[in-house]
């Protein structure tokens with residue numbers, strides 16, 4: 460499948476060279492009120508594309524907690540690629556349709572009691588999500604309107620900018636070790652580029668989930684806003700990002716992310732083998748099962 464837009468699609472920057480800055484500035488059409496909105500949705504992803512601004516709002520819609528199932532992962536990648544190919548779309552605001560949860564991370568049931576073939580297909584889809592989102596040419600803003608553990612945090616970290624709802628109940632972080640599993644090197648690389656080596660090491664070993672003020676303090680999120688201002692702030696922020704000449708911004712993004720992306724691309728099959736061997740171990744299956752049981756017991 461696809462992905463790696465930044466590196467692979469040499470023609471992508473050229474797509475944006477044809478327009479002048481003003482002609483492609485999203486805020487101009489938007490303020491003139493010429494709104495052409497297109498809605499489309501797969502089963503698990505809702506999209507509203509505003510052609511005047513060039514901004515798509517992409518909502519994860521997999522109740523109750525937006526866990527990333529194989530189906531959602533597949534739809535996610537198809538949606539991003541579709542938007543990437545759409546000349547009227549230049550930026551994406553990624554958010555959740557679920558109240559209080561951005562995403563609960565990978566669907567743990569996809570990693571329990573399944574065949575090696577299933578684990579391989581699932582992990583390939585997780586890789587694909589990362590490659591597609593992290594490698595996107597578009598401006599990507601995470602509007603984090605709820606708790607966001609593990610791969611939920613990873614998705615947010617793939618974006619260019621993170622705005623989180625300032626709610627004391629929400630947390631964000633890579634908590635994999637708390638489940639008895641290990642974040643792979645490309646999760647680690649993504650976090651290292653944001654937090655630096657020392658903090659990432661500590662964060663990953665402890666499987667730390669951060670409150671919103673903590674996340675802001677360490678730079679895991681860029682901005683905290685009241686819950687009802689998350690979407691409007693994301694709309695304002697993306698306008699600023701889209702006002703930068705697109706080809707220059709894209710080349711810069713590519714320069715910053717290229718090394719990480721190439722590392723996974725060059726080790727993709729080995730990474731899948733690692734995952735399949737690791738997740739299939741009895742001890743790991745047991746850890747995941749205990750974790751799922753605990754989640755369910757919390758409610759009783």
Ligand SMILES: CCCCC/C=C\C/C=C\CCC/C=C/C(=O)SCCNC(=O)CCNC(=O)[C@H](O)C(C)(C)COP(=O)(O)OP(=O)(O)OC[C@H]1O[C@@H](n2cnc3c(N)ncnc32)[C@H](O)[C@@H]1OP(=O)(O)O
Nearest residue numbers: 526563564565566567568608609610640641643733734754
């Ligand atoms: C040599 C070494 C190599 C090592 C490297 C090689 C490979 C790497 C190996 C593995 C890497 C794996 C990377 C994994 C990444 C992940 O994303 S793992 C997922 C982590 N997610 C979590 O820990 C979140 C767990 N969920 C929660 O904490 C809470 O559910 C919540 C999100 C805070 C929401 O709380 P609440 O609103 O109270 O809702 P409930 O807890 O009641 O949940 C509702 C139902 O949803 C089920 N559920 C929750 N999360 C998940 C999930 N992630 N997957 C599947 N299902 C989930 C929950 O059980 C409830 O179900 P029922 O209603 O009880 O049926």
